[in-house]
Amino acid sequence: MLVLERVSRRFGAKTAVGNVDLEIAAGSFVGVIGRSGAGKSTLLRLINRLADPTEGRILWDGVDVTALKGRKLREWRSRCAMIFQQFNLVGRLDVLTNVLMGRLAKVSTTSSVLRLWSEEDKAIALSALEQFDIGALAAQRADSLSGGQQQRVAIARAMVQDPSIILADEPIASLDPRNTKVVMDALLRINKHFGITVLCNLHSLDLAREYCDRLVGMAAGKVVFDGAPAALTADVARDLYGLEAADVIGAEAALDPAVAAIARPAAA
């Protein structure tokens, strides 16, 4: 279980995340939603310790991860794998080597410096690629792949870390609809098949409703909604997105007159 206790992060006078309390049960698929600047990325970066909280604590199974240093901190980062909008692959390296980077925390310093991968590590990396139907691309340069393929490589790299939780920061923001589905299905499979907790920032409310068990809605750094997707009413969506609603509510707007009214305010 991941627990955030009164977590805040300020940048100068700006409060990116303000006094957030959250409990995320192991094995859940949680969508973090909210307009641009709401604090979603900062929240994920705090959990992974890419940023440190100004106040509050973050606990994983009772261990205060905000206090970890050195090797223990590296172990924690390895247990909570990050997936980014821009994939963060090394373009000039082949796909298999990119996935092997996820094993760095598991090998000795000498092996990691010299990039000496064991046959076992290579087999684990190849198997992860095959899980996401991209085993045949193992020898290709990462920058020769489509966006959807690159994101699947990034997911495979996250999986070989053997993570307890995956933090996905707008993983489909730069993908077309077909690749969006492939990547979201891959995250769902990781969650349902392997039981790995997924915390996923999403701009699209439709996708968040379709894939997540629970939605956490953020506005101005605060959690303003926390519940099942079905409990997210048109009123709450309006509070979360304001004038942005038309951008984030897609297909459902055509079906639900209440949502359509938000999505097309000018026509009301």
Ligand SMILES: Nc1ncnc2c1ncn2[C@@H]1O[C@H](COP(=O)(O)OP(=O)(O)OP(=O)(O)O)[C@@H](O)[C@H]1O
């Ligand atoms: N390193 C930083 N320095 C200064 N301000 C920051 C920094 N990181 C985030 N912020 C500010 O904190 C607020 C929250 O940003 P954050 O990126 O977490 O929002 P977000 O909900 O993820 O937005 P988006 O959907 O656009 O990625 C924003 O106002 C942002 O400008």
